[in-house]
Amino acid sequence: MSPFIHLPNQQALNHHTPLKTMRFLTILITLTIPISAQVYSPGDGDANRDGDANRDGNNTANGSNNSASTTVESKNTSASVYGNELPFVDPTQETITIMGHTFGLGDNRLGGMFESYLADSPNTSEDALEYRATIDSILKAVSPYTKNVSVPQKIRDGFSLLPRAATYSGDGRICDSLSNAIYAAMLSKGTVKNSKQYIADLEKEKKRIIAKADWMRRSGSTALSSNTKLRIGLPKRQNGDAKLAPLPLHMESYKIQEMQRRILEIETLKKTHQGKSELSMLQARIEYQALLAQLFIQRRFEHVIIGTRFYNLIFQDGSSKMHLKKDSDVNKFFTEGLGVEPTVTGLDSAANEAMRKAKSLVKGFQNHLEYNELHSASKRLTEAYAIGEFLPVLQTVPAPERRIVLEYVRSGNDLIKAMDVRDYTQAKIILEALKKRSSDFDSTKAEGAIAAFTRASNGHIRSAQLALLNGDQESFQEELKKATQVWPTNPKLDEIDKQLDSLLEDSDMVKTLVDDFDRLLSEDNFREIFDRRFEFVPVVKDDTSRKDAIEQIVRNITRIDGTISLAEVSSKNGNNFAAWEALAELRDEFPKDPELLQRLEKLSSKVADFTVALNRAKEFEDNDLNPQTGSALSWYMQAKSIYPSSEHAQEGIDRLSKRIMPDEREPAEASSGSPFDEDMPVK
Amino acid sequence: MARRSSSNSKKKSQFAIYSLAFVLIIMALSIGKSFLNQQAQHFTDLNEMSLADLKESGTSLSGNEYRISGEIADRMILANNRGLLVSIKSETAKGEAGLIPLHIPPGVNQINLERGHNYTFKVEVNREGLPVAQDIKAD
Numbered sequence: 001m002s003p004f005i006h007l008p009n010q011q012a013l014n015h016h017t018p019l020k021t022m023r024f025l026t027i028l029i030t031l032t033i034p035i036s037a038q039v040y041s042p043g044d045g046d047a048n049r050d051g052d053a054n055r056d057g058n059n060t061a062n063g064s065n066n067s068a069s070t071t072v073e074s075k076n077t078s079a080s081v082y083g084n085e086l087p088f089v090d091p092t093q094e095t096i097t098i099m100g101h102t103f104g105l106g107d108n109r110l111g112g113m114f115e116s117y118l119a120d121s122p123n124t125s126e127d128a129l130e131y132r133a134t135i136d137s138i139l140k141a142v143s144p145y146t147k148n149v150s151v152p153q154k155i156r157d158g159f160s161l162l163p164r165a166a167t168y169s170g171d172g173r174i175c176d177s178l179s180n181a182i183y184a185a186m187l188s189k190g191t192v193k194n195s196k197q198y199i200a201d202l203e204k205e206k207k208r209i210i211a212k213a214d215w216m217r218r219s220g221s222t223a224l225s226s227n228t229k230l231r232i233g234l235p236k237r238q239n240g241d242a243k244l245a246p247l248p249l250h251m252e253s254y255k256i257q258e259m260q261r262r263i264l265e266i267e268t269l270k271k272t273h274q275g276k277s278e279l280s281m282l283q284a285r286i287e288y289q290a291l292l293a294q295l296f297i298q299r300r301f302e303h304v305i306i307g308t309r310f311y312n313l314i315f316q317d318g319s320s321k322m323h324l325k326k327d328s329d330v331n332k333f334f335t336e337g338l339g340v341e342p343t344v345t346g347l348d349s350a351a352n353e354a355m356r357k358a359k360s361l362v363k364g365f366q367n368h369l370e371y372n373e374l375h376s377a378s379k380r381l382t383e384a385y386a387i388g389e390f391l392p393v394l395q396t397v398p399a400p401e402r403r404i405v406l407e408y409v410r411s412g413n414d415l416i417k418a419m420d421v422r423d424y425t426q427a428k429i430i431l432e433a434l435k436k437r438s439s440d441f442d443s444t445k446a447e448g449a450i451a452a453f454t455r456a457s458n459g460h461i462r463s464a465q466l467a468l469l470n471g472d473q474e475s476f477q478e479e480l481k482k483a484t485q486v487w488p489t490n491p492k493l494d495e496i497d498k499q500l501d502s503l504l505e506d507s508d509m510v511k512t513l514v515d516d517f518d519r520l521l522s523e524d525n526f527r528e529i530f531d532r533r534f535e536f537v538p539v540v541k542d543d544t545s546r547k548d549a550i551e552q553i554v555r556n557i558t559r560i561d562g563t564i565s566l567a568e569v570s571s572k573n574g575n576n577f578a579a580w581e582a583l584a585e586l587r588d589e590f591p592k593d594p595e596l597l598q599r600l601e602k603l604s605s606k607v608a609d610f611t612v613a614l615n616r617a618k619e620f621e622d623n624d625l626n627p628q629t630g631s632a633l634s635w636y637m638q639a640k641s642i643y644p645s646s647e648h649a650q651e652g653i654d655r656l657s658k659r660i661m662p663d664e665r666e667p668a669e670a671s672s673g674s675p676f677d678e679d680m681p682v683k
Numbered sequence: 684m685a686r687r688s689s690s691n692s693k694k695k696s697q698f699a700i701y702s703l704a705f706v707l708i709i710m711a712l713s714i715g716k717s718f719l720n721q722q723a724q725h726f727t728d729l730n731e732m733s734l735a736d737l738k739e740s741g742t743s744l745s746g747n748e749y750r751i752s753g754e755i756a757d758r759m760i761l762a763n764n765r766g767l768l769v770s771i772k773s774e775t776a777k778g779e780a781g782l783i784p785l786h787i788p789p790g791v792n793q794i795n796l797e798r799g800h801n802y803t804f805k806v807e808v809n810r811e812g813l814p815v816a817q818d819i820k821a822d
Binding site: 118631659 | 734737738739740741742744756757759761762765766770781782783784786799808809812813
């Protein structure tokens with residue numbers, strides 16, 4: 001994975017920023033934000049989505065855990081065709097997208113921190129203002145552009161202000177750390193200075209011994225040896241010419257040997273101290289540079305600049321190369337980002353560029369805000385915050401402006417959460433609100449995702465309904481499962497639930513209705529069956545016997561009611577006999593119909609003589625043991641005299657007339673003629 | 684005064700004569716009517732059929748001969764040459780009024796039987812209590 005990040009919009013964003021600096025800044029963000037890129041991508045309804053999510057979560061966690069090895073995700077390649085539809089900050093997925101690249105927030109939890117920052121008040125307290133003034137004073141004191149001040153004085157001036165700056169809580173006592181580093185470096189420098197003096201003294205002593213040895217060799221004088229200490233180190237003219245007074249050979253041997261040994265000792269001591277001083281200075285540099293690197297990583301850019309300026313004042317040997325561990329993140333940051341050896345000067349330049357970039361982004365944020373371009377404004381402010389959250393330009397963003405962005409970001413987060421839990425109804429509401437709130441909010445992808453998933457879910461629901469109609473239980477369950485996975489809160493799922501509840505209720509109701517029908521049928525309560533025919537017909541439609549029964553009942557009751565209606569009309573016209581006869585005819589067919597019997601009973605009181613005559617006639621007619629044709633005919637004729645149009649009476653007469661034998665002595669069966677001949681009334 | 688008395692007794696005698704004549708005329712008319720009635724009735728040797736008995740139990744009259752007089756209310760030709768079935772609107776001397784069914788077999792003396800006309804029938808009640816005409820006289 002390449003540590004270089006391609007920035008397609010870098011020229012548009014900053015025409016004057018060199019490519020390397022931009023890469024530098026981007027990698028800086030990379031260093032400050034442990035990476036685990038993950039852009040929200042609504043699942044396709046597959047059941048393995050949870051597994052994917054867990055996998056992603058694990059990756060994120062791994063990214064967090066492996067934050068020591070700084071990496072930058074390549075451009076997001078979401079598996080979803082609807083990927084990248086979400087806002088730039090996705091706190092639920094712990095990612096941030098800057099300049100088309102997605103970075104994991106990891107343990108830094110930038111999303112939450114950014115929201116905290118947005119909810120916080122601008123830091124414009126008196127202490128904060130004093131702190132910033134102090135920082136400015138320090139920067140000015142140690143600035144290379146401050147003229148007519150000696151270097152030690154510059155160090156003293158700047159150093160004296162550091163404790164004051166450290167007293168401010170927002171400083172995080174970084175200035176104290178810086179003071180300690182500077183003090184340690186100064187002590188180291190002083191130690192080296194003393195060491196150098198000692199080495200110089202050793203060198204002087206060595207030269208003196210060498211000079212004495214030379215003199216002794218030349219003079220060869222023993223007298224000299226008695227006063228050696230007095231003459232050693234004196235000019236040649238005072239000690240005399242050694243060549244002129246050579247020492248005796250036996251004495252010269254011990255002295256010279258002793259002097260040679262001492263010269264060697266001095267040389268060894270010198271070398272030892274030279275090594276120690278060099279090591280001490282290197283150690284001081286390394287410790288100081290480590291602090292600078294740490295401050296840079298912490299995005300304490302002002303402190304970095306203060307530190308580098310002190311560094312240049314303390315270590316005036318011109319060497320600013322940073323001694324970083326090979327293959328370390330910080331080393332990679334410089335070597336892979338800039339392609340050069342890391343230097344303190346480079347660190348200073350990068351810090352300055354970061355501060356300038358943050359200012360530029362805040363300015364862009366305010367411009368976007370002016371035109372209600374909340375989406376872009378939020379992006380700019382997030383980028384600025386990610387670069388330098390401790391910079392004054394970020395800390396002094398007014399509260400109302402922060403509040404606007406906060407509400408927008410919260411809405412965006414709500415949208416993400418709604419999409420995450422697949423509550424597309426709520427997501428659509430939030431989306432519409434975001435569109436109204438921000439003029440530059442790009443809703444197309446989110447809308448596309450919502451439309452696609454809602455359509456997919458609805459399609460599954462339709463398939464489930466069809467399966468339900470076809471009685472395909474397996475397909476129904478499968479489609480319902482898919483629909484639920486795609487959109488768990490789909491309102492149409494409630495409709496399915498209602499349908500299923502209704503079916504269950506219907507099942508119980510069907511049994512109850514069938515039982516009711518059978519009971520009423522056994523009781524010959526056809527009227528009740530007729531009255532509840534609209535309940536019974538649907539549930540017995542597949543039962544042939546019950547279906548035939550209810551059809552017959554409905555047909556007969558309809559006929560009875562029709563006759564009753566006609567009888568009512570006749571009765572209203574004063575012809576109660578006709579009304580009674582019409583109903584009485586049905587009584588023979590439906591002797592248990594309560595409505596019919598009730599109507600007949602009412603009419604009977606009005607046509608009592610007529611009905612008595614008919615009844616008596618019928619009694620005599622039906623008396624098979626003692627046939628009373630005469631009596632029966634007499635009554636039928638009386639009935640007919642009451643109601644001449646009586647069909648009952650006429651039919652009775654006709655029936656009885658067929659019982660009349662041609663001759664008293666001949667049986668009726670012996671009568672000749674066609675059995676189909678009818679008796680004919682004579683008018 | 685004597686004159687006034689002679690006039691009053693003359694008037695009295697005339698009134699008596701007139702009254703007597705009126706009574707005689709009335710008696711003569713009653714006797715004549717009774718005679719005429721006796722002359723118009725047929726089958727007077729038979730009892731008049733009781734409508735009440737017929738309605739209550741015709742078979743109780745089976746085998747008996749009766750006289751039925753009345754107006755033909757309706758008539759029906761029976762198939763298979765079984766004669767006629769008529770209904771006689773009768774009012775007995777006892778004040779019973781009603782319709783009496785009467786079977787006129789084919790062999791009975793044929794006369795024109797018309798609805799609304801009065802006839803007197805000599806009937807015999809058959810075993811099912813139905814009067815069967817034996818003879819018919821138009822009134």
